[in-house]
Amino acid sequence: MALTEDGIPLGFANYVLHPHTWSDKTLCYLEDLYVSPKARGRGVGHALIEHLIEVGKTRGWGRVYWHTETGNAPARRLYDRFKAADDFVRYTVSL
Template identity: 65%
Template sequence: MPAIIVRDAAPADRSAWGGMWAANYTHHGATMGEAEVDELWRRVLHPDHPVCALVSAAADDRDLLGFAHYVLHPHTFSSRTVCYLEDLWVAPAARGTGVGRHLIEALVERGRARGWRRLYWHTEADNEPARRLYDRVAKLTDYVRYDVDLT
């Protein structure tokens, strides 16, 4: 695998990101209309919106290999910002090559540089490939998540 770069998403990434995003939400059993996808992309690119995205590419920066959507939010136990890694997706052909690790490491580096308090995320209990990575780069907590569907 050639060298991997991680950078902020850019307008020219829309098509490649869109294909990976569709694969991600389909994988999770979700559907999204084009207007919703367009709105997410608008938010990702807006510099003042709390929803952000990093993308990963080979060093030649031609083909996207993955993305990380993250949400910055305040925290009640600290005045420092907290970062929630909401989506991490690596193209199937690039899995196992370090793309996911590079995306997480880039968020860790960004958070340290910007004074964030914490980076956190959730995953499915049976997502063994992802959990092997997560066990190497983060600490598993005892928190249990509850959801109330408001639709």
């Protein structure tokens, strides 16, 4: 999903839908959220996440979730406006 202004891309959200192991609800993983440097601080990222959440509510998804680096303070300030970080730890095996 993308947000544009006068045909110029301001940002996008790349997400993946997948089944939940323990329920019949579809889950949404927000894989990438990008906002053009010129558009940062204008609410573009917030609008993209808010829209994705609203789509999920309309379609009956169970959750929208994402990850970020612990040191990414600007992203964390945005994300904390939706929900505080949880206690999960991510493990990655590069192949």
